[in-house]
Amino acid sequence: MKPELRPLNPRFSSGPCTKRPGWTPAALENIHQGRSHRAAECKAKINDVCDRMRALLGLPDDYLIGIVPGSDTGAFEMAMWSLLGPRGVDVMAWENFGSQWTTDVLKQLKLENSRLLDAPYGELPDLSQANFDNDVVFTWNGTAAGVCVPNADWIDADRKGLTICDATSGIFAMDLDWSKLDAVTFSWQKVLGGEAAHGILILSPRAVERIETHTPPWPMPKVFRLTKGDKLNYDIFKGATINTPSMMVIEDALDAVGWAETHGLEGLIERSQASLAAVSDWVETSDWVEFLAKDPASRSSTSICLSVIDPWFSAQDEAAQRALIKEIMAMLEGEDVAYDIGAYPSAPPGLRLWGGATVETSDMKALLPWLDWAFTEVKSARKAA
Numbered sequence: 001m002k003p004e005l006r007p008l009n010p011r012f013s014s015g016p017c018t019k020r021p022g023w024t025p026a027a028l029e030n031i032h033q034g035r036s037h038r039a040a041e042c043k044a045k046i047n048d049v050c051d052r053m054r055a056l057l058g059l060p061d062d063y064l065i066g067i068v069p070g071s072d073t074g075a076f077e078m079a080m081w082s083l084l085g086p087r088g089v090d091v092m093a094w095e096n097f098g099s100q101w102t103t104d105v106l107k108q109l110k111l112e113n114s115r116l117l118d119a120p121y122g123e124l125p126d127l128s129q130a131n132f133d134n135d136v137v138f139t140w141n142g143t144a145a146g147v148c149v150p151n152a153d154w155i156d157a158d159r160k161g162l163t164i165c166d167a168t169s170g171i172f173a174m175d176l177d178w179s180k181l182d183a184v185t186f187s188w189q190k191v192l193g194g195e196a197a198h199g200i201l202i203l204s205p206r207a208v209e210r211i212e213t214h215t216p217p218w219p220m221p222k223v224f225r226l227t228k229g230d231k232l233n234y235d236i237f238k239g240a241t242i243n244t245p246s247m248m249v250i251e252d253a254l255d256a257v258g259w260a261e262t263h264g265l266e267g268l269i270e271r272s273q274a275s276l277a278a279v280s281d282w283v284e285t286s287d288w289v290e291f292l293a294k295d296p297a298s299r300s301s302t303s304i305c306l307s308v309i310d311p312w313f314s315a316q317d318e319a320a321q322r323a324l325i326k327e328i329m330a331m332l333e334g335e336d337v338a339y340d341i342g343a344y345p346s347a348p349p350g351l352r353l354w355g356g357a358t359v360e361t362s363d364m365k366a367l368l369p370w371l372d373w374a375f376t377e378v379k380s381a382r383k384a385a
Contacts, residue, residue, distance in 0.1 A: 003370050006337055007363035013340035014143055014169070014303050014354045019193040020259040021360060027255040032247045043239040045250050050237070052257045053188075053200070056265055057171070060178055064203045066237035067245060069223045072168035073100075075185035075199030078224045079164050080104050080137065083183060083207060086214050087161045088113030088134040092125050095145035096346045097166060101137055109218060121145045121347050122292040122307075132159035141170030143190075144344035146305030146352065150297040152177035162207055172260065173272035173302050173356055182207045191268065191302060192256040193358035195249045208232055260357070268357040275355030275364045276301035282368040288313070288375055292350060305343060306351040312379060321349035324378055331374045338367055 011018035032042050050065045059065060068075050080101065089111050093099045098118075105114050113134070117125040124147055130136050132155070141148035148170055155163055155177075162182040170176070172191035176184070184202040188194035203211075211232050223242055227233055236242060260268055276299070283290060283306070292305035308314070313321060325342050328351075332338040343350040351371070355364065 002373055003366075005366050006335070006370075007366040009360065009363050010332075010336050010338050010367075011340075012338050012354045012359065012364075012367065014190075014344075014352055015187075016189040016196050017191070017193050017354050017356055018358050020256055020358045023193070023255070028248060028251050031251040035247060037241065037245055037247060042247055042250075045247070045254065046239040046241065046245065049250060049253045049257060050200075050239075052254075052261065056257065056260055057176075058178070058265065059202065060204075062205050063178065064201075064208065064234075064237040066201055067241050068199045068201045068236070069241075069243050071189065071196050071199050072166065072185050072187040073199070074223060075187070075201045076101065076164075076166045077104060078199075078226065079183040079185055079201060079207075081109065081216060081218070081220065081224050082226050083162055083164060083210050083214075084109060084111060084135055084137075085216055086210070088115075088131070090115055090117055090130050090134045090136045092117045092127075092130070092136070092138040094119040094124055094147055095121055095139075095142035096344055097143060098139050101139075101166065105137060122147060122294055122305075124149065124295070124298050127154040130154065132156035132161055132163075135161040135164060137164045138166070139170075140165055140167040140176065141174065141300050141302060143169040143303045144305075144347050144352075145292060146300040146303045147293045147298050148174060148300045151175070152180040155180040162210060169300075169302050169356075172265070172268050175269065178204075188253050188256060191272070191356040191358070192253070192260060193356070194253045194256045195246075197249055198245055198253075203232075203237075263357070271357040271359075271361070272301040272355055274361040275353075275359050276304060278361055278364045279304050279306075279353065279355065279368070286372070289351070289371070292348065300355075302354060302356045304353045304355045305347065306353070307348060308350055308375070310375070310379070312383070318349060324382070325349050325351065327378045328371075328374045331377060332370060335370070337370045 091102050091105045093102050119125045164183045167184050168186040169190045171186045182204040189196040288310040289306050292307045293299040343352050
C-alpha cells in the first residue's frame with residue numbers, strides 16, 4: 001500500500017545538496033549586493049567564511065584555506081596542475097571523479113612514472129599498494145559509487161610525496177586526519193548544502209613548499225595560478241580571490257557555516273551517520289536492494305548508493321534497467337517524496353540517496369517505505385503489461 005507519511009523535505013540530491021533545515025531566502029538579507037568583492041566589507045565576509053570553516057574543521061594553524069574558482073573541480077585541478085611534476089604519481093580511481101583526475105594526470109599533464117590504482121564501482125583499490133615516495137592523488141569519498149576510504153591509517157606519516165585529496169562529499173561528514181593530507185579540496189554545495197560555483201583549497205606547509213620550489217613546465221591558465229613571481233600568492237588565502245566571487249553565494253555559505261557551528265564537527269558527522277544507519281536497517285530487511293559498496297568499512301554515509309538485486313530487474317538489460325529506475329524516480333517525484341535520486345550516469349543502474357548533515361534522519365526514514373512502494377508498483381505494472 002502507498003505509505004501515508006511523506007518526508008517533509010524531499011530533496012535527496014547528491015549535489016547541489018539540500019540546504020540546512022529551516023533555510024529560507026531570508027538568510028540572504030544581509031548580502032552585499034552590487035558591491036565590489038574588493039571592498040573592505042566584502043573581503044571581510046570572504047575571510048569570515050574561511051576562518052569559520054577553519055575553526056569548524058580543526059585545521060592546523062599553519063594550513064592555508066582559500067576560495068578559488070570552479071567549484072571542487074576547479075580547486076582540485078588547480079591543486080594537481082600546480083603541485084604535480086617533481087615526483088611520480090599514484091592516482092587512485094574507483095568511480096567517475098577519480099577517473100576524471102586520472103585523465104588530468106595521464107592524458108593532459110602526461111606525467112612520467114605515473115600509475116593508476118583502480119577498482120570497479122562498489123570497491124576500493126588496494127590502498128596498501130600506494131607508494132608514498134610518489135605523490136598520491138585520491139578522493140576521500142567517491143560520490144558516484146558510495147565508497148569512501150575508511151580512515152587515513154593507510155597513508156604514510158613519513159611520506160616523501162604529497163597527498164592530494166578530493167574531499168568534497170566527505171568533509172564535514174567524515175573524520176579527516178589533517179596530518180596525513182597536504183592538499184584538500186571541496187565545495188560547500190555538498191555537506192553544508194550551500195550554493196555551487198566556488199571551490200575551497202586547503203594547503204599544508206609541505207604543499208606550500210612544493211609550490212615555491214617547483215615551476216610546472218606546462219602553460220598555466222589564469223584561474224589555476226597560485227603564485228606571484230616565484231612565491232605563493234598568499235593574498236588568495238586572505239580574501240583576495242583569483243576572480244570575482246558571488247557575494248550571494250558567500251552570504252549563503254556564512255549561513256550554512258553558522259548552522260554547522262551549532263552542531264560542531266562531531267554533531268555533523270553524527271547526523272550523517274544516522275542517515276546511513278537508517279538506510280542500513282532498511283536494507284537488512286529488503287529483498288530487492290543492497291548497497292553498491294559491499295564492505296561496511298568503506299560505505300559512504302553521504303552518497304548512499306544502492307543496487308537493485310531483484311531477479312526480475314537483474315534479468316533486464318542495462319538500458320531497460322535504467323528505464324525502470326527512471327520510472328521509479330518519476331513516481332517518487334510525482335508524489336513529492338524524493339527528487340534526483342538516480343545513480344550517477346556512469347555508475348551501475350540504481351539509486352543514490354544523499355545522507356549529508358543537512359538531511360534530517362526523520363526524512364530519510366520516511367522515504368524508505370516509498371522506495372518499496374515505487375519499486376513494487378513499477379514491477380507489477382511492467383509484469384502485467
